[in-house]
Amino acid sequence: MGAPSPASYSACFLSGFLLAAALPSLGTDACPSIAWIPFQKSCYALLQGSSEVYGMDDARELCRGNASGADIITINSKDENTFIQNNFHSNWHGPEYISLGMFFDTDDDIFKWYDDSKVNFTNWIEEESNNELLNTCATMHTASGGWKKVSCEHLPLTKILCEATVLYEKTRFFETAWTSIIVVLSTITVAVSAAFLWFLYQRRISSRPRCSTHNSITQIPHDNETFFIDEVEYSA
Ligand SMILES: *[C@@H]1O[C@H](CO)[C@@H](O)[C@H](O)[C@H]1NC(C)=O
Numbered sequence: 001m002g003a004p005s006p007a008s009y010s011a012c013f014l015s016g017f018l019l020a021a022a023l024p025s026l027g028t029d030a031c032p033s034i035a036w037i038p039f040q041k042s043c044y045a046l047l048q049g050s051s052e053v054y055g056m057d058d059a060r061e062l063c064r065g066n067a068s069g070a071d072i073i074t075i076n077s078k079d080e081n082t083f084i085q086n087n088f089h090s091n092w093h094g095p096e097y098i099s100l101g102m103f104f105d106t107d108d109d110i111f112k113w114y115d116d117s118k119v120n121f122t123n124w125i126e127e128e129s130n131n132e133l134l135n136t137c138a139t140m141h142t143a144s145g146g147w148k149k150v151s152c153e154h155l156p157l158t159k160i161l162c163e164a165t166v167l168y169e170k171t172r173f174f175e176t177a178w179t180s181i182i183v184v185l186s187t188i189t190v191a192v193s194a195a196f197l198w199f200l201y202q203r204r205i206s207s208r209p210r211c212s213t214h215n216s217i218t219q220i221p222h223d224n225e226t227f228f229i230d231e232v233e234y235s236a
């Protein structure tokens with residue numbers, strides 16, 4: 001009776017297997033796919049443009065299409081700028097220029113990032129000019145990391161540098177973790193129920209003879225008692 005049943009063995013094995021399958025997804029780095037390279041709180045991917053990528057909106061759409069929450073690159077620090085420049089040198093061997101996710105807002109007379117983050121770092125490599133900045137965007141010269149202004153009609157779009165924030169990754173991470181936990185808990189519930197049913201089944205089989213003996217034993221005094229009561233009743 002004490003030996004574990006085949007059912008509880010296989011249930012144990014199954015939950016162990018699911019746990020082993022779930023754990024790596026909790027530990028691996030948090031970028032959307034191997035196309036993305038992590039740095040500080042973001043992931044970066046250089047995606048191939050296409051004949052359908054005509055402008056900034058299409059470029060941003062391309063980023064979003066590869067990973068939800070991703071957008072065209074914004075650069076907020078010297079470290080980030082250097083990281084990107086180094087990656088073009090060592091990894092991406094990219095085009096000479098890439099588009100930055102910024103535009104000149106003529107209402108406020110300043111450059112703004114499309115994702116609304118504060119422009120607290122710039123790396124312009126050209127003199128301030130008095131040129132009209134209406135419809136002006138920005139590019140990065142990938143070899144030097146320097147930024148140049150360009151007409152928004154002439155953005156380099158052969159390759160699009162995209163950035164996904166870690167916040168998006170965290171959400172995905174917890175979704176994965178919760179799914180794993182729910183799967184493991186359901187498996188354990190099924191295993192425990194199966195083991196319990198097996199236990200009941202085994203108990204029923206092994207105690208059936210004892211059960212009938214027990215019944216006949218209790219039956220006898222009961223009969224006697226009835227007899228006795230009957231007798232008392234008779235004698236009364
Ligand atoms: C994202 O881009 C990479 C690199 O171009 C590509 O291999 C991958 O299939 C893309 N993923 C999606 C979901 O578009």
Ligand SMILES: *[C@@H]1O[C@H](CO)[C@@H](O)[C@H](O)[C@H]1NC(C)=O
Pocket residue numbers: 076077117118119120121
């Ligand atoms: C620059 O701005 C970004 C986004 O607003 C912020 O995350 C970053 O910490 C800022 N960096 C500095 C050096 O202020």
